[in-house]
Amino acid sequence: MTEQITFMNAAGRMIVLAGLICIATLPAARAADVNAGKARAAQCAACHGPDGIAVLPEAPNIAGQVEGYLVKALKDYRSGARKQEQMSVMAKGLSDRDIENLAAYYHQLPAGGQGVAH
Numbered sequence: 001m002t003e004q005i006t007f008m009n010a011a012g013r014m015i016v017l018a019g020l021i022c023i024a025t026l027p028a029a030r031a032a033d034v035n036a037g038k039a040r041a042a043q044c045a046a047c048h049g050p051d052g053i054a055v056l057p058e059a060p061n062i063a064g065q066v067e068g069y070l071v072k073a074l075k076d077y078r079s080g081a082r083k084q085e086q087m088s089v090m091a092k093g094l095s096d097r098d099i100e101n102l103a104a105y106y107h108q109l110p111a112g113g114q115g116v117a118h
């Protein structure tokens with residue numbers, strides 16, 4: 001009887017532990033990767049500048065922009081809901097993951113510029 005209870009407790013702990021491991025690893029796997037975004041952003045720098053401050057007169061500054069807004073803008077260019085020749089071409093090659101990473105990267109850059117020397 002006690003053995004059975006001990007076994008049940010051990011099994012119960014294993015289940016709780018497995019659950020905790022899932023909870024602990026899930027958000028980490030889902031979180032956007034700023035470094036991957038930075039690597040991707042090399043192809044954006046010609047227009048949006050290496051620090052997210054535009055170097056083309058018609059391109060917007062995107063450093064420090066709200067993350068969700070950046071994700072939506074890029075998905076809208078990709079889907080065609082928002083159209084602009086250069087951005088529609090750029091966004092076509094981006095996966096959801098690329099978009100999340102790029103948004104996280106530009107979001108954490110200081111809105112005033114000069115934010116890439118780290």
Ligand code: HEC
Nearest residue numbers: 043044046047058059060062070073074084086087090102
């Ligand atoms: C050839 C120049 C060029 C390149 C390269 C480029 N962009 Fe753009 N981007 C623009 C222009 C011009 C606009 C303004 C488009 C419009 O009027 O909708 C823009 C708009 C945006 C916007 C919307 C900003 C806002 O305030 O609504 C985001 C976000 C963006 N670009 C991100 C990126 C990312 C990320 C990359 C790299 C994957 C990239 N761009 C590459 C020229 C460029």
